Amino acid sequence: MDGDCLTAGDERVARVMLSRVVEPGDPAVGRWVREYGVEAVARDLSREGCDPPYLGGRAAGGFRGRAGGFDPVRALERFEAGGGRFVCPGEREWPTQLDDLGDARPVGLWVRGSPDLRLWALRSVAVVGARACTEYGAHVAGALGAGLAERGWIVVSGAAYGIDSAAHRGALAAGGATVAVLACGVDRVYPPGNAELIGRLAAQGLLVAELAPGEHPSRSRFILRNRVIAALTRGTVVVEAALRSGSLSTARQARRLGRITMGVPGPVTSAGSAGVHELLRDGAEVVTGAAHVAELVGRIGADLAPAARGPVTRRDRLSPVAARVLDALPGRGSVDGAWVARESGTERDEALGRLYELLSLGFVERKGDRWQLVPTGREHPIRW
Structure with a gap:
């Protein structure tokens, strides 16, 4: 449909439209929203025949092509009828730490699951890493997920194969809380092999996405998704990452945002840990267990890890x-x-x-x- 449904002044509907029309984290769109208002931008980008001067030479056709046939009101009603919700900046459930992203802040978040996203995010840690992880990496990630959950921390990751899955499963096995931030619509199961895990996350935790329901994942969307994981959490732990691993972008974004970045060292001969080792050389904190992570992201003096020592002999x-x-x-x-x-x-x-x-x-x-x-x-x- 065209942008006529946006003339009523409903900011939520406008943000729903933008979640379909624009790519996540587009700083130009964020600037337009800040300067001209979300309703005006959503109307301009979705209505045929409108060519706003602030586009600055960017083609409006691509935006309108994505808006074609999309009814934001109906999409929102259908999603809410299924038990989901759309959370907007300024609302009670909005995690205000996402505002640190500036003009790259999400226009809104589609959420599945009953817990309060803002409250869960207040005490959350990201655990990310390689999809093609080793048995060592999966073991460490699972132990971190379980250990953090036992200490009352929310484990945030991306529901991908490898380290992400191990961290989510570790938290769930410990009876803890975990959140998956997706690079597609929250109604899509991706990767397909994680259907059972994603179902458990929707039932026992939270699924979160910037993209409107029905949207598919892509390489660029995974990278853009990582900035949300970094901004949402108190700190990011990387478990196994090659030099070109996308999970390193989460850690770098976390550092830019002033969050704590951590890495689990692996064998120096392993290419799968080379990226983590470079991260550590650049100043990330070395962690080897949940106690170390909790000490770094927790309250000063209240979450200290026990001193490491060998066994006491007679x-x-x-x-x-x-x-x-x-x-x-x-x-x-x-x-x-x-x-x-x-x-x-x-x-x-x-x-x-x-x-x-x-x-x-x-x-x-x-x-x-x-x-x-x-x-x-x-x-x-x-x-x-």
């Missing part, structure tokens, strides 16, 4: 003097107390006292007036 619990006395004993043979005192740099009585401590703990044994280490495997089963 020997680690010895006092410094007792450890020094133990170190003084030779690996083979026995020695007297005077020898231990001299080698450990302690007084003889002090050395003897520590030797008896070590005896009670099962580290040494006494042979007459001489001392020796207990052979490996024969230590006393003392728990302390």
